[in-house]
Amino acid sequence: xxxxxxxxxxxxxxxxxxxxxxxxxxxxxxxxxxxxxxxxxxxxxxxxxxxxxxxxxxxxxxxxxxxxxxxxxxxxxxxxxxxxxxxxxxxxxxxxxxxxxxxxxxxxxxxxxxxxxxxxxxxxxxxxxxxxxxxxxxxxxxxxxxxxxxxxxxxxxxxxxxxxxxxxxxxxxxxxx
Numbered sequence: 001x002x003x004x005x006x007x008x009x010x011x012x013x014x015x016x017x018x019x020x021x022x023x024x025x026x027x028x029x030x031x032x033x034x035x036x037x038x039x040x041x042x043x044x045x046x047x048x049x050x051x052x053x054x055x056x057x058x059x060x061x062x063x064x065x066x067x068x069x070x071x072x073x074x075x076x077x078x079x080x081x082x083x084x085x086x087x088x089x090x091x092x093x094x095x096x097x098x099x100x101x102x103x104x105x106x107x108x109x110x111x112x113x114x115x116x117x118x119x120x121x122x123x124x125x126x127x128x129x130x131x132x133x134x135x136x137x138x139x140x141x142x143x144x145x146x147x148x149x150x151x152x153x154x155x156x157x158x159x160x161x162x163x164x165x166x167x168x169x170x171x172x173x174x175x176x177x
Contacts, residue, residue: 115138133150
């Protein structure tokens, strides 16, 4: 289903909320547990800065994930991400509720996923993104795919795409010079 670059940019210009799955997108998909059964997660710092840049430039950020994790809660708090949908049985239902709360249309949302449970939400949004190491069925149905794998900066690629398409990168670069 991949779109040509101009179609991807056209869709990216309309995005007002970027929604990310967690395991396999913001992480590499592996589950780590310590000796006491506490879950550990590794997040890429580039993804975090990308999400902060989105929020600074008017694009909301949300996570929708089937699992609950104290590590994820701590990371979202650290980044200032308020739209935290953990333990979702239906990612599409959570997406619809998020859009309703924000007063947005599905065409104004991007969803980045990697696995079969992400497909219904991806089918509902204006820009469906698959990370490079997503399942083949997810890659086939995405509008665009990242070059990097989940947990290795793929979410930053999505952030950069949205910011570039919306003409924000020059302003961002000027802030750092």
